[in-house]
Amino acid sequence: MFEKLGIQKITIPLPFRLDHVHCFLVKGATGYTLIDTGLHDEQAKKIWQEKLLGKDVEKIILTHLHPDHTGYAGVLQKQTNAPVYMSEIDAKAMQTIWQEEAIPLLQRDYHTFAVPEQMTEKIIQLIRKTTNIVEPTPTVQQFLRDGETINIGDYTYDIIATPGHAEGLVCLYEPETKVLLSTDHVLPKITPNIAYWFYGEKNPLLSYKTSLEKIKKLDISYVIPSHGEPFEDVYTRIDEIWAHHEERIEKTYDAMKNGITVFDMCDILFPYELSVYDYQFAIGEAVAHMEYVRHEGRCERTIESGVYIYQSLT
Secondary structure (H helix, E strand, O other): OHHHHOEEEEEEEOOOOOOEEEEEEEEOOOOEEEEOOOOOOHHHHHHHHHHOOOOOEEEEEOOOOOHHHHOOHHHHHHHHOOOEEEOHHHHHHHOOOOOHHHHHHHHHHHHHOOOOHHHHHHHHHHHHHHHHHHOOOOOEEEEOOOOOEEEEOOEEEEEEEOOOOOOOOEEEEEOOOOEEEEEOOOOOOOOOOOOOOOOOOOOHHHHHHHHHHHHHOOOOOEEEEOOOOOEOOHHHHHHHHHHHHHHHHHHHHHOOOOOEOHHHHHHHHOOOOOOHHHHHHHHHHHHHHHHHHHHOOOEEEEEEOOEEEEEEOO
């Protein structure tokens, strides 16, 4: 299928627990399209220098704003002069989320989540270091809009907005071959992180559920994800992913009986040792599940000394 679509998978190593991201180089009649770029680091630099040698890049598509997908885009844009395509939501967020002006917003939220000051400071330092792997920020010339199409290689893909993992995440669907480029929306072996972030949606887990249902309505025979190997039965995989979240939702609700903070919920949902890097995702995921329960009307959120307390309703 890769050969038919003119797609070459470019796997970029990552210095995280999730140790790789798949980017794609797609050959067309008039040039090449890049889909995602990896981080701005020496490994990505070396790989792209080799893969792009002698190639005319006509566009760069960014599926969502996370650093492993966008970090090297600014460099490649300068090198190739290719226009960058991205959703408007993520293009705007990308201009500020790694900047110093975003830190007070994170501090505000982490205080209400009862995150200890020492942990907050460690996460802030981690975010500040992120700047090194995402700059320069690319200039987005064209927005990817839900329901529109885009030419990639010699095929025309439907643009499908699938908020959840990121508010502006888009999948790309080729109806002739029934292939879905699922990016991080549906992954074969792990569940994507669905988290509340200070700049994003207030109920991201509900958005994710809606986006999964949206994908289930498509006629898909082959899925190419950004992490892990391609797979075929997307419908069963979607059911598995949502079953995981349903179990976590009920675990979240059960833990609210005596009132609980977000940070304490992290220990319930993730009962093992977490690194500082892991904690920033665990906190966001805990909030996402707690807010899902609250929007269902099954708990209330009060504030005590500036800290949110979630209490289940009977």
